Every structure is written in C-alpha cells, then in structure tokens.
Amino acid sequence: xxxxxxxxxxxxxxxxxxxxxxxxxxxxxxxxxxxxxxxxxxxxxxxxxxxxxxxxxxxxxxxxxxxxxxxxxxxxxxxxxxxxxxxxxxxxxxxxxxxxxxxxxxxxxxxxxxxxxxxxxxxxxxxxxxxxxxxxxxxxxxxxxxxxxxxxxxxxxxxxxxxxxxxxxxxxxxxxxxxxxxxxxxxxxxxxxxxxxxxxxxxxxxxxxxxxxxxxxxxxxxxxxxxxxxxxxxxxxxxxxxxxxxxxxxxxxxxxxxxxxxxxxxxxxxxxxxxxxxxxxxxxxxxxxxxxxxxxxxxxxxxxxxxxxxxxxxxxxxxxxxxxxxxxxxxxxxxxxxxxxxxxxxxxxxxxxxxxxxxxxxxxxxxxxxxxxxxxxxxxxxxxxxxxxxxxxxxxxxxxxxxxxxxxxxxxxxxxxxxxxxxxxxxxxxxxxxxxxxxxxxxxxxxxxxxxxxxxxxxxxxxxxxxxxxxxxxxxxxxxxxxxxxxxxxxxxxxxxxxxxxxxxxxxxxxxxxxxxxxxxxxxxxxxx
Amino acid sequence: xxxxxxxxxxxxxxxxxxxxxxxxxxxxxxxxxxxxxxxxxxxxxxxxxxxxxxxxxxxxxxxxxxxxxxxxxxxxxxxxxxxxxxxxxxxxxxxxxxxxxxxxxxxxxxxxxxxxxxxxxxxxxxxxxxxxxxxxxxxxxxxxxxxxxxxxxxxxxxxxxxxxxxxxxxxxxxxxxxxxxxxxxxxxxxxxxxxxxxxxxxxxxxxxxxxxxxxxxxxxxxxxxxxxxxxxxxxxxxxxxxxxxxxxxxxxxxxxxxxx
Ligand SMILES: Nc1ncnc2c1ncn2[C@@H]1O[C@H](COP(=O)(O)OP(=O)(O)O)[C@@H](O)[C@H]1O
Ligand SMILES: [Mg+2]
Numbered sequence: 001x002x003x004x005x006x007x008x009x010x011x012x013x014x015x016x017x018x019x020x021x022x023x024x025x026x027x028x029x030x031x032x033x034x035x036x037x038x039x040x041x042x043x044x045x046x047x048x049x050x051x052x053x054x055x056x057x058x059x060x061x062x063x064x065x066x067x068x069x070x071x072x073x074x075x076x077x078x079x080x081x082x083x084x085x086x087x088x089x090x091x092x093x094x095x096x097x098x099x100x101x102x103x104x105x106x107x108x109x110x111x112x113x114x115x116x117x118x119x120x121x122x123x124x125x126x127x128x129x130x131x132x133x134x135x136x137x138x139x140x141x142x143x144x145x146x147x148x149x150x151x152x153x154x155x156x157x158x159x160x161x162x163x164x165x166x167x168x169x170x171x172x173x174x175x176x177x178x179x180x181x182x183x184x185x186x187x188x189x190x191x192x193x194x195x196x197x198x199x200x201x202x203x204x205x206x207x208x209x210x211x212x213x214x215x216x217x218x219x220x221x222x223x224x225x226x227x228x229x230x231x232x233x234x235x236x237x238x239x240x241x242x243x244x245x246x247x248x249x250x251x252x253x254x255x256x257x258x259x260x261x262x263x264x265x266x267x268x269x270x271x272x273x274x275x276x277x278x279x280x281x282x283x284x285x286x287x288x289x290x291x292x293x294x295x296x297x298x299x300x301x302x303x304x305x306x307x308x309x310x311x312x313x314x315x316x317x318x319x320x321x322x323x324x325x326x327x328x329x330x331x332x333x334x335x336x337x338x339x340x341x342x343x344x345x346x347x348x349x350x351x352x353x354x355x356x357x358x359x360x361x362x363x364x365x366x367x368x369x370x371x372x373x374x375x376x377x378x379x380x381x382x383x384x385x386x387x388x389x390x391x392x393x394x395x396x397x398x399x400x401x402x403x404x405x406x407x408x409x410x411x412x413x414x415x416x417x418x419x420x421x422x423x424x425x426x427x428x429x430x431x432x433x434x435x436x437x438x439x440x441x442x443x444x445x446x447x448x449x450x451x452x453x454x455x456x457x458x459x460x461x462x463x464x465x466x467x468x469x470x471x472x473x474x475x476x477x478x479x480x481x482x483x484x485x486x487x488x489x490x491x492x493x494x495x496x497x498x499x500x501x502x503x504x505x506x507x508x509x510x511x512x513x514x515x516x517x518x519x520x521x522x523x524x525x526x527x528x529x
Numbered sequence: 530x531x532x533x534x535x536x537x538x539x540x541x542x543x544x545x546x547x548x549x550x551x552x553x554x555x556x557x558x559x560x561x562x563x564x565x566x567x568x569x570x571x572x573x574x575x576x577x578x579x580x581x582x583x584x585x586x587x588x589x590x591x592x593x594x595x596x597x598x599x600x601x602x603x604x605x606x607x608x609x610x611x612x613x614x615x616x617x618x619x620x621x622x623x624x625x626x627x628x629x630x631x632x633x634x635x636x637x638x639x640x641x642x643x644x645x646x647x648x649x650x651x652x653x654x655x656x657x658x659x660x661x662x663x664x665x666x667x668x669x670x671x672x673x674x675x676x677x678x679x680x681x682x683x684x685x686x687x688x689x690x691x692x693x694x695x696x697x698x699x700x701x702x703x704x705x706x707x708x709x710x711x712x713x714x715x716x717x718x719x720x721x722x723x724x725x726x727x728x729x730x731x732x733x734x735x736x737x738x739x740x741x742x743x744x745x746x747x748x749x750x751x752x753x754x755x756x757x758x759x760x761x762x763x764x765x766x767x768x769x770x771x772x773x774x775x776x777x778x779x780x781x782x783x784x785x786x787x788x789x
Pocket of ligand 2: 581582583
C-alpha cells in the first residue's frame, strides 16, 4: 500500500481527474447550448389535440413533464387571442392527438406566431371566389404583398436620408446662432428655408408611404384557430407562412437556412425576442475590435517599459503587484469608473468644447461605443501587460547581449528581436482579453450598451465611425431577452441561440489568433541540437 | 608582479591600466595592467570565478548592462579611452565584437543573422549585404555547409554551426578585436577543433581575445596568455613561456593542475 503511494500513481490520477471534470463541465455546457440553440430553427410539427372537455388546441409540443400527473407544454401561439403563448395540459386530458397537414403557422410582425387553419383570402376588399385552394391563394397573395413592400422600403430609405439632411441643417443652424446670432442672420434664414423645404418633402413622402401602407393592408386573410375562432390578419403583417406538418426534409432545411440568414443579417423584432441579431453581432465584434485597438498597444508599451527600461526596485514591484491584482476588481467597478471618468468627465468636457451648440443634449457625454471599448480596454489591459512581460522575460539573455554586442541600441534590439519573439505570448494575452471582453456585460450596461440601438456605430454617412453612438451587444441581449422581456418563456430559445452565437464569435476570433500564433511560433522556435 | 608590457614586441591595440571593478561592494578585478597585442590571440585563463569574463566584458563595455558595476581605471583602444563618457558605445561595440559561451543565433534566417550588424547600422544595399554574407561565412569557415540554405532559420543549425554563425555575425561588421568567452565550452570535440582552427585563421585579420578554462586549448590557440586569480592578474607572457617556464609559482601550480 505504501508502495502504491510512493510510486506517485494517485497523484497522476488526481491531476487527470481534475482535468477530466473541467472538460466534462465545459462540454456539458457547450452541448446544452448547442442542442437548444441549433434545434430552435428546425420547424417542429404542430399538433392538434382534442381535450376531454371538448376544446381543441393546436401548437408545438415544447416540453414534457414526467411528474404526477404527467403534463405536456404546448406552444399555442395566438397571443392576441389567448393572451399567452404557452399552455400546460395534463396528459390524461387529451383524448386524441393528430398532425393535420393543412395546419398553418403564420409568423407575424406582431403578437408572435399564429397557429390555425386558412379560411378565406380577400384582396382589394373583394372576397375571392369560394372555389380554389385557400392555401394556394394565400401564398400567392403573400408573395405579391411582399414584392410591393420591397418597393415601399425604398421610400423608407429616402425618408431616412432626408431626415438625416434635415438634422444636419438644423445642427448647422444651431451652431451658427450659437457662435454669433447677429452676424449670421442671413445665413440662418437661408438655412431655415432649406430646412422647411426638406421637411415638406419628408411630409410628402410620409403621406405617400401611409397611403401605400393602407393600400397594402387591405389584402387580408381570414384564419381560424384550432377551436374555430376566426381572425382577420392583414397579409402585410405576415413575415413567413409555413405548414410544418406537410413539409419535406428539404423544405425544412431551406426554412432552417432562411431563419439562420435572418438571424445573422436582419434586425430584431418584437422587443428582440424575434427576428435577427445583426446589430448585436456587429456591436459586439466592433466593440471587441476597438477594445483591442486600445488595450494592445497600450499594454505592450507599458509592459516593455516595466520589463526593459524601468529600474527594477520597490516601485516597479509594487506596480507589478497592482497590475496583477487589477484582475480581481469586480467588473462593475470598471463600469462605474468608466461612467464617472470617461462619460461624465472626458465626455462632458468634449461636449462643452466641441459640441456646445447641441447642449444640453449630450453627444459624448453619454454612454457610447467609444467609452465602452475604453472601459473594457482598462479591464483587459492587465492581461496584456502580464502576458507581454512574461514573454519578454522568457527571452534568453544571450539574444539581448548578442544584439547589443553588435552595436545595436536598446530600442533596435527591442523592435528587431525582442518584440517579434514575444509576439506569440502577446497574442495569447490578446486572445484571453478578447474572450473576456466579448463576454463582459455588467460594465457595459453603465457605459453604452442598449436594448435597441436605432443605428449602427459604423455606416455610410460621414464621419462613418460614430464613436458616440450606443450599440447592441450579444451578452446584454441574453440578459435582456432572457430576463427582462415580457414574454420570457417565448424568449428562452433565443437565449440559447444568442449564447451560441457569442460562443461562435469568441471561438472564431481565438482560432484565427491561435492560427496566427502557431505561424509565429514556428518562425521563432525551431531549434534543434 | 606581472609584466605590464606586451610580451611580444608588437604594437599594442588594447591597453589596460590600473583597472578595478566592483560588483556593488564586492571587488571583482583589482589593479589589472595588461597590454593586448594587435593581430594576435590572447588567452585569459584562471580558475572559475577569477574574473576572466568580467575583464573580457570590460573591453566592449558589456558590463554597462549590469547596474551595480563600477569601473575605475583606464582601457584604451588604439589610444582612445574606452571608459570615457565621450566614447560612443555603439561604435565601440562595432570595433570590438563578441562571441558568447552559449551560441546565440537570432530567430531569423542565416542570412539575416549574419547581416544583423549591417542592418542596424542602416546598410540595406543588396550587393553589399550579399558580399558581406559570403565573406563572413567563408571567414567563419561555414560557407560550404550553409550556402544552400542561407534563407532558412539559423535555429535549425547544430551547436558548432550556430557558434560559427555567431562568429560570422561578429566579423561581418569588420571589427578590430573579437572577444570570445569560452566559445567552445558547449561544443563537442570535433566542433571545438573546427573553431580552434578558425581562430588561427581569424588572427590574420583580427585581434582575438579568448577566455578559456581549458589549458590545452589556451596552449594550442593563443600567442599570449594571461593568468588571473581572484581578480588579480598573476602573470602575462608569451604562451610558450607560460606553459613551459612560468615566472610565478601560482601560475605553475595552476597549469600543472595542482589547484583550480
Ligand atoms: N552580474 C554579477 N553580479 C555580481 N557579481 C558577479 C556578477 N558576475 C560575476 N560576478 C562575480 O564576479 C566574479 C568574477 O566572475 P566572472 O568574471 O564571471 O568569472 P569567470 O568568468 O572567471 O568564471 C565572481 O566572483 C562572480 O561571482
Ligand atoms: Mg566566465
């Protein structure tokens, strides 16, 4: 027995077990997210259930509970009719369960999904003749309306361009009157004329838009839910029509891909619980990139000073300890600091200096992507400093001496040998800091993240980068949709999907960095004797 | 007392006068007086920790890198004071090159290793560089071994090859003096023999100062030998004289292996 301990086997087993448990936990988490996230868009069959008391319901079976009595959870949709999307039914209550092929799902712009059956389609106020298949007519009408609303969205674009112009004119006017009201009277009057013209054009367009919208909304479909309650829905309000019970695998795949496309490239709807996540993806990626832009050079330079130039001594040791311990500061504290220092301190100062005419409306004196990235840069810069210092320290003394003995200056040694050799280590630090920043939510809530941002921080309008804008973020999206939305149950799958996306982004970013690092390592460490 | 003048009647290139060196409070070198002859090989021998490396590193002011070092006394290179604040250290190190105990090739190609000194001096003319690479590698007797893989990493070379690349790197900048601190101590006998042969060639063009703890090596490669003991220069003379008929009893004890 003594022998057994002495041989060191138990210690090896303990280390292996520790690693195994860690892996297992991580894997479980990833698998839960994967299964729930990836399955969400696959169109599930819609069941029609007849209950003992004679009521008929239709919906996707979303959960089964084995308790006493066993229960089924149906996603019955039709929020506008029932007031809620989900319904629990005792297993014993159900007398028959079927999957009728003409059961239809309408994904609507408002009120969530509708589950039911098509009755009649009416276009231009005329009831279509009783003959013919209502399902086919519905598809055709929807197709037609979708085409028309595409042209309507070009009007949207015009209106938003004009609004932007009007906004710029208005800003110019306030600036002029702020500078010197007397001297600029003539110019201001001219601008006023232009502004009025633009506003009039906007009004005209808006009227046209309204007209077209009412026109579109005249095409309606009358549907009935499982129990027969009728409902008239404007076809323009329907995002998507599908009949999951009669879809082939191919059709389901196409549907899945379409939903995926929507997720990645479209705007969110229904207080973020439906539609796409494009602004949040964009915001997260851009914020992390900006953060890296700030923290990487700053951290590397600080580390170089600490390791290569500073006199090793009490002060340097204290600084090093302080830097290491910054990692233990709760991230919300960084948020508070960012709010106080960046937003209220620097931001308000910038507003007074550069945008006095817009006050009291703040420009930089409120949360925005710039302040968010800076706050997170502050949070992650210790990681970069530590990584850089470690990798500089790991470079053999001979390299420095060899370089200096050839007449190189300290700076030349640094730029030509030490920094390139430290790059793989620095990149490790960068990967860690990017992963950390992508997942951080708490500080962002104070310095610029919002539930719904009206526009992206990067667009085609001068000055292209709008550093003052608020932005959306996947991590915050999870919190908001999962725990702050009025319809938490319906949002649950979205939480998984968002988590999956955030994971995917972090994995994509670190894989590319790791790939780069491997190339670098190969360049600097193939040494054989 | 040791002889101060060059034992050979050649011109002196490096002249060390009353050199004292302290690491903090500890004295590592005391009153060293030594004249190193031009285009000869001078060896520093002595037991471990006697100050050979320290003395060598004074000659190109590599001791500047250690904060606690204090130097007093004078070293002249062709009459120019090395320890004077007016001395341009960068320029000094170009004139006095160095090869270290552990070969230290840079993680770059063989080609870039050799021309590193030229690149940092701002020389980027392709013709000059190519020519320097060939001259230096031939000078370091490694041209034939590496001429077909100049653009491969120098980290893939064997220890002996890497050390010769380091020698090539040092002679690429055309120094006057080459300092070698136990250049063979990490090498096998064959590689060592190659380097020793090379040192014979090098002295045609350069002054070589070599530190070694291997007395046979000192006897084989050097023209003059300095014996140091506990930070003092005990004896300095022609190698032949030191190894056959030393003036000092301590020297005799050391080379006959009675201590050290
Ligand atoms: N960086 C240093 N700091 C303090 N003392 C040192 C340092 N380098 C060498 N010494 C001391 O100086 C003396 C001479 O060292 P060194 O020149 O390296 O000896 P050698 O090369 O002859 O073996 C030794 O006693 C050593 O402990
Ligand atoms: Mg030594």
